[in-house]
Amino acid sequence: MNTCGNKRGRGLSRPVLGAFSLLATAALLAQPAQAQAPNPLLPHNLSPWGMFLNADIVVKGVLIGLAFASLVTWTVWLAKTVELRLARNHARRRIDMLEQGGSLRDAVNECANDRDAIAQLVLSTAREAELSGGIVDDGFKERVALRLERVEAAVTRQISRGVGILATIGATAPFVGLFGTVWGIMNSFIGISESHTTNLAVVAPGIAEALLATALGLVAAIPAVVIYNHLARVIAGYRALLGDASAQLLLLISRGQRGRTMSLPHAAE
Secondary structure (H helix, E strand, O other): OHHHHHHHHHHHHHHHHHHHHHHHHHHHHHHHHHHHOOOOOOOOOOOHHHHHHHOOHHHHHHHHHHHHHHHHHHHHHHHHHHHHHHHHHHHHHHHHHHHOOOOHHHHHHHHOOOOOHHHHHHHHHHHHHHHOOOOOOHHHHHHHHHHHHHHHHHHHHHHOOOOHHHHHHHHHHHHHHHHHHHHHHHHHHHHHHHHOOOOHHHHHHHHHHHHHHHHHHHHHHHHHHHHHHHHHHHHHHHHHHHHHHHHHHHHHHHOOOOOOOOOOOOOOO
């Protein structure tokens, strides 16, 4: 009796085992297809470029503005670095010429056809000497000092053009990026309320797109601040060179050398 019962149980279990085997095989075949199927709620690309393409129009505008600000920063750095290096090298050569102990006439002849900063200082001094009739006194020295100070201020303003925008970018870029982040997070919360889900996989891409604006704001602001401080130091050093040239010119006129009353070209101020 028991032997017959066991045989009957084994006979009934074979169809059941076969059905389970078919279901398991179908589940294994369907699992890779389900894993490869993209989630329609998630963006296809979570790289910075992919997040930019999937961002809101306002966040895109913020990102484009910050990228343009970063481009302006590096452009100003390159242009001002080349300009200041050339200006400092030219100023050092002019100062060496003045320190050789020549006359004011020799300095004017050397700088007559040039428009650099030291040439403007020399021509301005010569112009005041011409207007004063060659009389060297305390009043004459004060007038020359005033002219030299005006020329120094004008040259410093000219060489500093474009540097102020770096301070503006450094001060405002983080706040612009923060605005883009706040706007993106607002849109993420709106999406959460509309989708009626708090799944992190759905919320995270929108928050990542928003935080990209803050990251780009810092990328634009930090180099701008560093470059601004560097250029400010270089401009201060260049202005010190102009002060050295002015001191050399005052020494020339105080020695009472000849050539003070000659007809001299006007200095640009």
